[in-house]
Amino acid sequence: MTGMSMSKKDVIVLGLGNPLMADEGIGTVVVEKLGAYQEKYPDVEFMDAGAGGMQLLHYIAGRKKAVIIDCAFMGEAAGTIRRFTTDEVKTVKKLAHLSLHEVDILSVITLSKQLGECPDEVVFFGIEPVSVEDGMELSEKLKCSIDEYLNMIIEELR
Amino acid sequence: MSNININVKHVTRIEGHGNIVVNATEGKVEKVQWQVPEAPRFFEAMVRGRKFDDIQTIVSRICGICSISHSLVATKAVENALGLKVTEQVDDLRLLMHFSEQLQSHVLHVGYLVAPDLFGAKSVVPLVSVAPDTVKTIVGAHRVANEMSELLAGRITHPITLIPGGMSKIPTEKELRQLQETLKATVAPLVTICEVVLSVAAGLPNFERDTEYVSLKRDNDYAFYHGDIASTDGFTAPVAEWESVANEYVSPQSTAKWAKWHRKSYMAGALARFNNNAENISPLGKTVADMFGLKKGCCNPFMNNVAQLAECAHVVEASIGLIDKILTRGLKNEQPDKNYKPGTGFAAVEAPRGILFHKYEFDKNLECVAANMCIPTNQNHANIQHDFEKFVPEFMDKGEDVLRQGLEMLVRAYDPCVSCSTHYLDVEFVH
Numbered sequence: 001m002t003g004m005s006m007s008k009k010d011v012i013v014l015g016l017g018n019p020l021m022a023d024e025g026i027g028t029v030v031v032e033k034l035g036a037y038q039e040k041y042p043d044v045e046f047m048d049a050g051a052g053g054m055q056l057l058h059y060i061a062g063r064k065k066a067v068i069i070d071c072a073f074m075g076e077a078a079g080t081i082r083r084f085t086t087d088e089v090k091t092v093k094k095l096a097h098l099s100l101h102e103v104d105i106l107s108v109i110t111l112s113k114q115l116g117e118c119p120d121e122v123v124f125f126g127i128e129p130v131s132v133e134d135g136m137e138l139s140e141k142l143k144c145s146i147d148e149y150l151n152m153i154i155e156e157l158r
Numbered sequence: 159m160s161n162i163n164i165n166v167k168h169v170t171r172i173e174g175h176g177n178i179v180v181n182a183t184e185g186k187v188e189k190v191q192w193q194v195p196e197a198p199r200f201f202e203a204m205v206r207g208r209k210f211d212d213i214q215t216i217v218s219r220i221c222g223i224c225s226i227s228h229s230l231v232a233t234k235a236v237e238n239a240l241g242l243k244v245t246e247q248v249d250d251l252r253l254l255m256h257f258s259e260q261l262q263s264h265v266l267h268v269g270y271l272v273a274p275d276l277f278g279a280k281s282v283v284p285l286v287s288v289a290p291d292t293v294k295t296i297v298g299a300h301r302v303a304n305e306m307s308e309l310l311a312g313r314i315t316h317p318i319t320l321i322p323g324g325m326s327k328i329p330t331e332k333e334l335r336q337l338q339e340t341l342k343a344t345v346a347p348l349v350t351i352c353e354v355v356l357s358v359a360a361g362l363p364n365f366e367r368d369t370e371y372v373s374l375k376r377d378n379d380y381a382f383y384h385g386d387i388a389s390t391d392g393f394t395a396p397v398a399e400w401e402s403v404a405n406e407y408v409s410p411q412s413t414a415k416w417a418k419w420h421r422k423s424y425m426a427g428a429l430a431r432f433n434n435n436a437e438n439i440s441p442l443g444k445t446v447a448d449m450f451g452l453k454k455g456c457c458n459p460f461m462n463n464v465a466q467l468a469e470c471a472h473v474v475e476a477s478i479g480l481i482d483k484i485l486t487r488g489l490k491n492e493q494p495d496k497n498y499k500p501g502t503g504f505a506a507v508e509a510p511r512g513i514l515f516h517k518y519e520f521d522k523n524l525e526c527v528a529a530n531m532c533i534p535t536n537q538n539h540a541n542i543q544h545d546f547e548k549f550v551p552e553f554m555d556k557g558e559d560v561l562r563q564g565l566e567m568l569v570r571a572y573d574p575c576v577s578c579s580t581h582y583l584d585v586e587f588v589h
Contacts, residue, residue: 020204020219051222052315054266057297058304059314072583084587093584105583107283114286115297126583134200136216 009045012063013153016070016105018051023129023142027069030127030149041157053103060109061117067156069149070105072126079141080128081149083156086110089124125153160184162554164562176574178565180550190550192543192569194412202529210236210498210524211322217516217531218316221575223266226259226307227509228516229317230383235516239503240524242323242495250484251328253383255310255317256507257473257480260382262303262314263510264428264466267573268355269296272463275567276358292354295347299470302344306477309333324494331489338481341474345442348474352446352467359450362460363564367548369457369541370421371430372403374508380431380438380472382508388434390455391420397506400515404532409540416540417532423540426512427572428465429456443472459545460571466510498524509534511573535575542572 015031017024028048035046049059060066074082091106112118127149130139137143164180177193201220205213214232218225230252237244244252270282273296279285286293304314309329311317319327329337375394376385387395387403395403406415418424432439432447436454439447447453447468452461504517512534519528545568553564 018219018222020201020216047313048316049314050219050225050316052225053222054270054300055222055304055314058301061301070583074583074587088587090586090588091584092586107281111283111286114283114290115294124583134204136204 008062009043010064011041011044011067011157012059012065013044013046013067013157014049014056014059014069015047016049016051016056016068020134020136022131022133022135022137023127023139024071024132026071026127026129026138026142026149029138030069030146030153033146033150034153037154037157044157053105054108056105056108057112057115060112060119060122061115063119065121065123066119067123067125067153068105069125069127069153071129071132072124074126074128076128078128078130078139079145081145081152082126082128083152084124084126086122086124123156125149125156160558162558162561164558164565166562166566176569178546178562178569180546180561180565182550182554185554187550187554190543190546191411192539192546194414194539201531205518205526205529208526210240210518210520210526213518213526213529214317214320214322220531220533222315223263224259224509224511224514224575225316226255226311227507227514229311229320230256231505231507231509231514231516232518233320233322234505234507235503235518236322236520237495237503238505239501239518239520240322241499241501242497244324244495245490245492247328247484247487247490247492248324250480251310251325252320254477254480254484255307255319256383257477258303258306258310260473260508260510261470262300262307263573264470265296265300265303265351267510268463268466268470269293269300269351271570271573273355273358275570276355276361289354292351295350295354299344299347299351302340305340306337309337321494323496324492328489331485334481334485334489338478341478341481344474345471348470349446352449352471355463355467356449359464362458362463363549363553363567364458365460365545365549365552365568366458367545369459370419370424371433372419372424372426372537373430373434373513374506375434378438380435380440380443380476382431382473387506387513389419389424390430390433393420397515398504400504400506400532401517401530404515404537406532406536409543411543412539414536414539415532417537418540423544424537425459425462425541425572426534426537427462428469428510429459429462430512431508432456432465432468439468440472440475442475443468446471459541459568462571462573466573500524502528511535511575512537533575535572538572538574542569542574 015027019025374381375388
């Protein structure tokens, strides 16, 4: 649309979250480590999308596949990673709609679909947190599970 | 007259947002409160002990919408503390980056949050079926702003090109020319967005309250990045004195600090900037303001959204001119100033939602030993409360639902930055 965009890679892997909020930042930590696999997966873009919320719409537009890694309350044991698609879940997140800062990522995917620019395949990797509170350190549980998370996501890219 | 009991509580599992409480019995208002139950974030503590060149990276995570503003003000404050000088080229490229965030944030706010209100939709998602072309135009303008941020800041959110004393990467001449062409092509869609908002602007409540407006101000500039602190009450202060401008204090109804300068509260944000700098807005910015009848001295807080639209036009025009200035001077490969002298420093920039202050102190190891930050939304909380106190009696006879909607719209008009810390998923499996 703008002519500014460089040619996009078919697949984008997005790590979401805030590393200042302990386990909430797990997505950004995992995607940073996935960056080491860039040479092996030249057609994949690895992106730390931070707490940008609605920016996700633009990151995924026009791709064939999006893989989204995020902290997720799923009712699982802390540290569990679970792969799912939008059809397999319903959001129970309550938004106040008072500010731009509250975003339900699943509604961004809905908007992307409505605009006709959503990738054919959107895959989530939700990671159940131990702790979401102020702090720049992941919980021990998540820290010790990072290799498991990386292996599962790499498997998705094969 | 009927009784009114509004109790809009928005506290989710982790985030506190803002509560609206109104009690009235037989037309007599008993309680009106804007409550902010957000948990304290302790950012000042998080940067203590960190090296000077980590600060802008850490504080950019304070907010996912205005991460560029936090990075820019931190970088400026660190440079002020360490006695670092930046070149004209760096200053101009940073300003261009700053403009990209104003455009990004304002389009997002007016397009995704305010427009649904005016169209009577619950959010931007159902708005697509009501006004698909409008949403596509909004998304297109937002995308341009994002790509502009990506070019200047290295990525859309949480910049990686800012370093104290300079920039780690600058765009090429070709990229800047391409950006300039894209911005020129964005003028028409922006005007379309303004016309669409104008067509439903009758939905903006007719409400005024005489208010002190505080923002940056500089001669011959619509100040976003440089200048002194100015009040529409006729006062100015150097940025060095920001702590005695904000005068932060604690209110029992809020965990966020409140602020006041010459009156019991003030407003920061696009309307404050417009009221202090209107004579320097770009021609297209003035055209947009005129479309809506926005004039210097306006004290209708709902017009903050219109001021944001006028600023969208301004930053697009100003960016087109700034790119000419940068390229006429010629891009140079410059090294950052590394002549570090430890000390204390401060800075202010205009974040999209208002004036933002940071202050840091560094020891001889160039590690941070003290920090203080004051975000615009905290400066606005007391003013929202005082708007509520005037709004409720004026709109009470319209009934509880209209009053609740009006109060929520009033909060949204301030474009507040509450609980931007997390974007976790909260899901139940259906299969």
